[in-house]
Every structure is written in C-alpha cells, then in structure tokens.
Amino acid sequence: MSTGDVDQNVRHELLPAYTPRLDQAVQLVMHDFRRITRKGSTVPYISHLFSVTALVAEAGGDEDQLISAMLHDWLEDVPESTPEELERRFGPRVRRIVESCTDTQELPKPPWKERKERYIASLPHHAADEKLVTCADKLHNASTLVRDLRLHGPSTMDRFRGGRDGTLWYYAAVADALGQDWHHWLLTELRVAVRDMHALAAG
Numbered sequence: 573m574s575t576g577d578v579d580q581n582v583r584h585e586l587l588p589a590y591t592p593r594l595d596q597a598v599q600l601v602m603h604d605f606r607r608i609t610r611k612g613s614t615v616p617y618i619s620h621l622f623s624v625t626a627l628v629a630e631a632g633g634d635e636d637q638l639i640s641a642m643l644h645d646w647l648e649d650v651p652e653s654t655p656e657e658l659e660r661r662f663g664p665r666v667r668r669i670v671e672s673c674t675d676t677q678e679l680p681k682p683p684w685k686e687r688k689e690r691y692i693a694s695l696p697h698h699a700a701d702e703k704l705v706t707c708a709d710k711l712h713n714a715s716t717l718v719r720d721l722r723l724h725g726p727s728t729m730d731r732f733r734g735g736r737d738g739t740l741w742y743y744a745a746v747a748d749a750l751g752q753d754w755h756h757w758l759l760t761e762l763r764v765a766v767r768d769m770h771a772l773a774a775g
Contacts (some may be wrong), residue, residue, distance in 0.1 A: 586641040588633050593662060600661075604650045610716075612731035619710060621645065631758050633701075636662075640669035640705050648766035657678035665701075673709060684733045688742050695734035695749035703750050707758040710746050714765035717742045717743075729773055740770055 608617040625641040639662055647653050647670055655677075659667040664756035676682060679717065682690075699705065717739075719726045729736035734741050743766045750759055 581670065590638060592638055594635060594642070596689035597639045597662065601642055601646065604646065604653075608649065617645075620716075623712045624705070624708045627712060627758065628705055631704060631756065633704055636665045637669065637701055637705055640666050640673070641708060643670050644673040644705055646670060647677055651679065669702050669705055672698050673706050680691060685738065688734070688738075688745075691753055692742075692745045692749050695746065698753060703754050704756065704758065707756065707762055709752055710743065710750075711758055711762045711765060712721055714736075714743050714762060714769060718765050718768045718772060721769065726773050726775045743769060 601618060605617045605621065609615055610617055610620060621642055624644060625638055628637050628641040633712070642676070643658065643662070643666070647655060647658065655667050655671060658670060671765055672694075676687050681687060694701070697705070717728065726736070732739045734742055743762075747759065747762050747766050
C-alpha cells in the first residue's frame with residue numbers, strides 16, 4: 573500500500589457522515605417533545621424518534637431521511653408546528669417526507685377510523701424515500717407492541733384508541749399498502765411483527 577493510499581483512506585475516514593442540520597433536528601425534538609411520553613408508559617417519547625432514525629440510518633437513508641425520521645411526528649404532535657416552518661429550517665424534501673408520515677394536522681383530529689383509512693389509502697402513492705421513513709416508524713411501533721404483548725398479554729391492546737381489532741387491522745393494512753410497488757427488508761420485518769402481533773393478541 574502506498575503512502576498516497578494511506579492518506580486517501582485517512583481523509584475518507586474523517587469525512588462527516590452528516591452535517592449540523594441533523595444536530596438541529598435533534599435539538600428541535602429534544603425541546604418540543606420534552607414533556608411527552610410513549611402511550612401508556614413513562615418512557616420519553618424521544619426514544620421512539622431516535623429508534624426510527626436509527627432504523628432509517630441502518631437501512632441506508634440519507635441525511636434528509638434521517639432528519640425526516642427524527643421529525644416524523646413533529647407536524648402531527650407539536651401544535652405550533654407548520655409545514656412552512658419545517659421547510660424553512662430543513663428544506664422542501666424534508667417537508668415532503670414528514671408530511672407523508674403525518675396522517676392529520678387538523679385540530680381536533682378527525683375520528684380515528686376515518687383518519688387511518690385516509691392515511692392508508694395514500695400510502696401506495698408515496699415515493700420510495702417516503703415509504704422508507706414511514707416503514708421504519710411503523711416497524712418500531714409494531715415491534716414495541718409485540719414486546720409488550722409478550723410481557724403483559726392481550727390486555728396490552730386496550731390502551732390503543734382503535735382497540736384490539738382496529739389496531740390489528742391498521743398495522744396489517746399499512747404493511748399491505750407499503751408493499752405496493754416497494755420492497756425492502758424493513759417491510760419484511762414489519763410483516764413479521766404484524767404476524768406476531770396477531771398471534772399474541774389472540775392469546
């Protein structure tokens with residue numbers, strides 16, 4: 573190996589994997605989700621945001637997708653948030669991906685079933701970069717639900733607005749909708765989680 577090869581490798585290793593834009597997204601959610609916990613628990617909600625971002629990173633997502641993963645619930649859960657502010661801070665592509673992950677920005681929110689049906693109907697038409705972030709989100713939610721079902725049994729489903737049947741329908745329908753003209757190992761894992769969810773919820 574020549575000296576030139578060594579120098580080139582060192583320079584490559586020093587290149588940043590992401591820019592301060594991702595730092596800014598982390599700072600934003602750390603502030604805006606500070607008082608929010610995961611449904612039915614005392615676990616800080618940011619655990620979900622970091623987990624989804626990690627899945628997107630492991631799936632080869634680029635920086636815009638990492639930022640979108642970190643902010644995927646921002647428009648839906650932070651009352652003062654707007655798509656325009658999101659675009660001003662992080663650009664039009666991040667806005668597009670985050671909006672694709674958002675089932676409503678209306679307050680008060682529409683009825684649960686109506687909102688979810690409308691969201692599921694939109695999923696087949698989403699771009700691949702949008703589906704990657706959405707799938708990571710649903711996979712983490714489904715995986716934590718499967719874990720809780722193993723720990724606490726079918727009563728776990730009672731904490732969800734859609735109840736047992738609605739929740740099972742929702743995750744299965746999301747997996748089916750994402751799978752139209754899109755294939756990815758994240759989707760394979762989501763389908764496995766949905767299968768396990770159905771088996772465990774049946775007791």
